[in-house]
Amino acid sequence: MTESIYKIVELVGTSPESWEEAAKNAVNTAGKTLKDLRIAEIVQMDMKVEENRVVAYRARVKLSFKFQEG
Amino acid sequence: MTESIYKIVELVGTSPESWEEAAKNAVNTAGKTLKDLRIAEIVQMDMKVEENRVVAYRARVKLSFKFQEG
Amino acid sequence: MTESIYKIVELVGTSPESWEEAAKNAVNTAGKTLKDLRIAEIVQMDMKVEENRVVAYRARVKLSFKFQEG
């Protein structure tokens, strides 16, 4: 049967620069082991603060990709 | 210890017919590699539209199953 | 005074066929003891899985009806 099945994984990416970078880092890391990535939804954004300065932007993403049957 | 641990995976199934079929397709595909599936909760439903006609029903499901320790 | 008061009850219906059947079963069962049913909102949908096959569709509904004063 040809109906598509997608799987969704949840990752947290970080960046010292921006949430765009943080989310892209998560996608790039996932892309090394998963094929056919499709959409990455942002589900949470925060910042890590140390000595009262923002040191990292973090983006939690839900990433969908084609499910590979074993 | 005998306490049960379950794991939850998130899948998107599709069907040209109905959300029941879409969700069942997701369960059937997961069932080829996972054992002891138990409950599949619907977390999102949508339709894909092409040339102004509904071409697919999609159901996003959270599927729980017995966790297999490695 | 003639202002209408409605009560809301929450039920879970099940069906081997579809969520429409599951929800309708809940309404029909409630209709044997409650009068003037009006609207049934779907608040949750899931599927029961046994031996990796979908065996039941379940719909949780909030059902409103005219409140009968005692």
Added chain:
Amino acid sequence: MTESIYKIVELVGTSPESWEEAAKNAVNTAGKTLKDLRIAEIVQMDMKVEENRVVAYRARVKLSFKFQEG
């Protein structure tokens, strides 16, 4: 500029048969005046009940389509 802009409208479709029919009716009606419909997300589902019998399935959908500049 070539960046796509989509607009989202919210409709309620009804059907005596199923939520799939109800949602499809909403898409078909919208398709008479809007072009390039793309995705229809279900945001709410309920049933209308009269004389204690389900008389209609209703699906509220958010429908996205290409925005036409005036």
Added chain:
Amino acid sequence: MTESIYKIVELVGTSPESWEEAAKNAVNTAGKTLKDLRIAEIVQMDMKVEENRVVAYRARVKLSFKFQEG
């Protein structure tokens, strides 16, 4: 009567660069046909991925503006 009435429309903007650009594109496009835009709330953010690379940032915005009576 002088009480203000505002209307809210929902748009999705896209950009290859950032969610700020994506959201601004949605506002700019809306501004060609609507007057007195006021506030644009972000209600959803995601990324489109092709061949495992992020190709677009998308921002869904709710945009309020003064309602023009016909």
Added chain:
Amino acid sequence: MTESIYKIVELVGTSPESWEEAAKNAVNTAGKTLKDLRIAEIVQMDMKVEENRVVAYRARVKLSFKFQEG
């Protein structure tokens, strides 16, 4: 076909007196251009404050009405 289709628009009404007035103002304004209004759900309520005094009550409403095919 006779199945009803409803459309939903989102408006913000304001009043110096109450949220009932604010919501009614939104309905009355919409009623000048839309036919067959049916239900107005409150989705958000706030107050505008100037020089530390409440100067306006605001109600955001989702208003459903019969969809007119073009």
Added chain:
Amino acid sequence: MTESIYKIVELVGTSPESWEEAAKNAVNTAGKTLKDLRIAEIVQMDMKVEENRVVAYRARVKLSFKFQEG
């Protein structure tokens, strides 16, 4: 044992005047058959519209009261 148990019921009250009246009507009706009512939380507010005029304010309330063991 002296630990208190409370039960919660969900009602919809209506009034031509205000949501305060609508909610109070729900409480008063419930008070004819239930004892020791305690708190009534508003969970939804809407308005019924007929011939483009607001004809009723409706408040959905969750009402807690001391549970009477049978």
Added chain:
Amino acid sequence: MTESIYKIVELVGTSPESWEEAAKNAVNTAGKTLKDLRIAEIVQMDMKVEENRVVAYRARVKLSFKFQEG
């Protein structure tokens, strides 16, 4: 017909010791008048404070059980 129908009631249990005790008290009280209790979901947890000390843990639970037709 053999399709199961479940009903859901909402209770608040209290305990000076813990939320586990609070929730169990709600289940035990319900169990005196209802049969075939099945699952109790926690929907809210709080603490009552008097003279700046915690005097009670409270758990609001949604409790499902087999519906008994009259």
Added chain:
Amino acid sequence: MTESIYKIVELVGTSPESWEEAAKNAVNTAGKTLKDLRIAEIVQMDMKVEENRVVAYRARVKLSFKFQEG
């Protein structure tokens, strides 16, 4: 730097008359110690019931104001 920073505090106001009065009481009390109040969003509304009669309307508000650096 001239970028504005706002702070948000959460208060509960009460009134024997209405939620408008309850919310206004919260704003007025806050206004005695805070400057430049701007917007008060309603986040929860309930009623206190004693001897089965509504004795108070309560409104929980989130109130924003200009942040004063120390």
Added chain:
Amino acid sequence: MTESIYKIVELVGTSPESWEEAAKNAVNTAGKTLKDLRIAEIVQMDMKVEENRVVAYRARVKLSFKFQEG
């Protein structure tokens, strides 16, 4: 005027033992500087894990108390 105004603060308490302890620690710490604490609602619960062992239970609470005018 005698209408009560309450303020709400948000705290995170921690404990190596339980969420009850974690929440109680938050209340006790707040009680050293705030008077007339009333209710503490749990809004989030998590666990800190180090070297794959749970080292702390954390409870985020919203704590209401009588507002003291300055």
Added chain:
Amino acid sequence: MTESIYKIVELVGTSPESWEEAAKNAVNTAGKTLKDLRIAEIVQMDMKVEENRVVAYRARVKLSFKFQEG
């Protein structure tokens, strides 16, 4: 590149004693195959009831850990 990426898995732990035990069981089981567990957020809590007695506490947790590239 040294930016950290975390993955999040969702598990359900059970215990006859408490939600703390249930959640800890989920963490301990996950810890046998995953490294660098960090935080476990509680997303749902319920109780299994048999013959009208609570037989198990269940905690659904989202567990984050360092992502291991393949």
Added chain:
Amino acid sequence: MTESIYKIVELVGTSPESWEEAAKNAVNTAGKTLKDLRIAEIVQMDMKVEENRVVAYRARVKLSFKFQEG
């Protein structure tokens, strides 16, 4: 006792450039009077629009820091 207690405050930062700048401004302002800032979660993002152009990005953040007993 050595158990840590954190407090959470809610701020809105603004910037003409980006939500990263807006959120960082809120953290920097808070850091002048509060010690040991730890994490800043984004809870809302919007844009201010004047004469149909985006003039400011605004980020609402919940900022946690070590609680200082008086």
